[in-house]
Amino acid sequence: MILAGCSNSEQSEQPTPPADQGQDDGEQAADTPKEKVELDFWSFWGSVTRRPIIEKIVSDFNGSQDSIEVKYTFVPWGDIWTKNLAAIAAGNPPDAIINDINTVAHRANQKQNTNLAPYLAKESENIQDRFFPQLWEAVLFNGEAYGLPFNTDTRLLFWNKEHFAEVGLDPESPPQTWAELEEYAKKLDKVENGKYTRIGFYPLWGVGADIWMLNSDGKNFIDKDGNVYVNTPEKIQALEWIVNWRNRLGEKTVNAFQAEFGSQQADPFIAGKVSMMVQNMNFYTQLRDYGKNVKYGVTLIPEREEGTGHWSWGGGFAVEIPYGAKHPEESYQFIKYLTDVDAQSYWAIWGLDMVANENAADHPDLQNIDVYKVAVEAMDKTLITPTPIFAPDFVSLLNPQIDAAVLGKASVQDALSKAQSDIENLVKSNKK
Amino acid sequence: MNRKTSSIRQREEVQGYIFILPWLIGFVVFVLGPLLFSLYGSFTNYNVTSRMDFIGLDNYKRMFTGDPLFWISLYNTFYYVIFMVPLTTAGSILMAVLLNQRMPGTRVYRTIYYMPSVLSGVAVYMLWMQILSPETGLLNTLLRLIGIEGPAWLFDPAWTKPAIIIMKMWSVGGGMLLYLASMQGIPTQLYESADLDGANAWHKFRYITLPMITPVIFFDLVTSLIGGFQIFQEGYVMSQSGDGGPMNSLLFYNLHMWNKAFEVFDMGYAMAMAWILFVIVMIFTALNLKYSRNWVYYEGGDNR
Helix, strand or coil: CHHHHHHHHHHHHCCCCHHHHHHHHHHCHHHCCCCCEEEEEEECCCCCCHHHHHHHHHHHHHHHCCCEEEEEEECCHHHHHHHHHHHHHCCCCCCEEEEEHHHHHHHHHCCCECCCHHHHHCCCCCHHHHECHHHHHHCEECCEECCEEEEECCEEEEEEHHHHHHCCCCCCCCCCEHHHHHHHHHHHCEEECCEEEEECCCCCCCCCHHHHHHHHHCCCCECCCCCECCCCHHHHHHHHHHHHHHHHHCHHHHHHHHHCCCCHHHCCCCCCCECEEEEECCHHHHHHHHCCCCCEEEECCCECCCCCCCCEEECEEEEECECCCCCHHHHHHHHHHHCCHHHHHHHHHHHCCEECEHHHHCCHHHHCCHHHHHHHHHHHHEEECCCCCCCCCCHHHHHHHHHHHHCCCCCHHHHHHHHHHHHHHHHHHHHC | CHHHHHHHHHHHHHHHHHHHHHHHHHHHHHHHHHHHHHHHHCCECCCCCCCCCECCCHHHHHHHHCCHHHHHHHHHHHHHHHHHHHHHHHHHHHHHHHHCCCCCCHHHHHHHHHHHHHCCCHHHHHHHHHHCCCCCCHHHHHHHHCCCCCCCHHHCCCCHHHHHHHHHHCCCHHHHHHHHHHHHCCCHHHHHHHHHCCCCHHHHHHHHHHHHCHHHHHHHHHHHHHHHHCCCHHHHHHCCCCCCCHHHCCCCHHHHHHHHHHCCCCHHHHHHHHHHHHHHHHHHHHHHHHHHHHHCCCCCCCCC
């Protein structure tokens, strides 16, 4: 007790370097009643913007209690999943890891992460209420959680208000449906000497065709039971709509424009070459840093027809305990802290990411930012696409067919029917 | 006396084994062990972490009957090998012949042409992705100068593999060096007597140079064939999201295998794929060896 008091006062009086503390422990080790559990926490956040944020959260956690000491390990993006897999197989995994939210159940199915149900059952609060419901859904395997959602994102429509005013559109009312989007886009196109100098909108800049297919009916390509919904009338309509768009502008125009796209100042939206664009919400930081002169608005992605829903799509990450971790109880305490309001709002404010914790996302500092506010609103209709257990690699069967249709090498109907039957076969062979 | 020599021989034998022990251990632990493990694994549903049940020939059956991507990846890999191997071989021979001329500055040229093979890996692919960019890339800009509108290379499924083969031609310098060394070893009296007989440059190349470098051609063929079947990074790095490019046109065998192993965790299936590739490569190498005696000339005399 005395000891604890001593080291506490020392900590509060001076910004104690960890080395000092270590010396202290060494001298009086014989009296130390409780040993700290050391945890190794892996993530791929190592950039100058992300790393200090996550390190601060970790050190806050270490300061908040005195039985667990978490060490943060940065593992580069290209290595982290395979290293984690090898470490689990070798029986010596990290104690907590940030991993893709879409594959939590897929990994659970292979026994690569730890079932959190026993720990969650002991809680007085209902942990699942912290999160956006679709994110919670994504971490479940057989109805039990194998990870806690950490962050996510969503796609929004950004529009250039000056361009709107210039062509006589109301700068404050963005398009609400696909038809309006097309109508506005045609008005915003600018052609000089037979060459496009500005394009109002092109659906495949910013997001892929699959996002529009999800937007068309708000349904994933495969549901939990392995039913495949690829060649539905709505999804066919979505892809046909894209192909028409490509045909209208012409492949050459699209390629020529695309070739000049860059990031930052050279971003087509910031440079004023494109008037409307669907982008990840964190496009906001680029606009903030490089597009000070751009007067833009942000809104939900237009819906297919009135009433079909402004569906958007998001990815994200969850924090989980690899299977075989040595101190699951302590790891759980840590990942619980990571997804609590304090840590999550800190992450959101400094990283401007959509966080998984709903209360953190409602933080007043965040709601003051227009884009963030709209993004939180969009979360209502943001689909998460967890990797289906029966067809974990179905996209490698779907994407080539989408490519074929967009490039005009196959009709939309044929391409999607082919994808539908290929994926159904894959599901069948995996269900056996 | 006899016993003594035999005991010396025994001791030397033991010492010999001790000397090669590091290699032996390395071979058993890092090559033979994993090799046998993967053979066994290919008959299981091994997923690295939790499963390893024997399922017989299921993986192989699924590969040949239920996986369309297996055939696509095999086709892509064959396409690449069939064009890349002869083209780079011919390219390096041609380059070696040109750089084997006695003229001022040859050394500088040799260095320049060898340089690209020193560079390696992802940096080169990044560079080539810029060169191959449809509108602003160097290659299409040059083609435009002579009035040809180049294709969209890495974005057009019909042109992705040719683009990669062209890229490979850039680094023929490595093979060139081998041919050059071998050409320098050809006795000059052969050329002298050919000169006396009135042979022209083509005759000398066809009847002296070419036969004399056949052992190196053979070596080059075998190694680049094996290397060709191992193509992986090009598809992984040069396709937009590492998924094998437009319409899976860059989904090479090893990329598909990697996806199955580390994305789907179907390691047993991936192991089975690895063994099929092993068999394919063995067949080609065996054919190569068998027919080599018809065209490879060894100066030493014994035909081996």
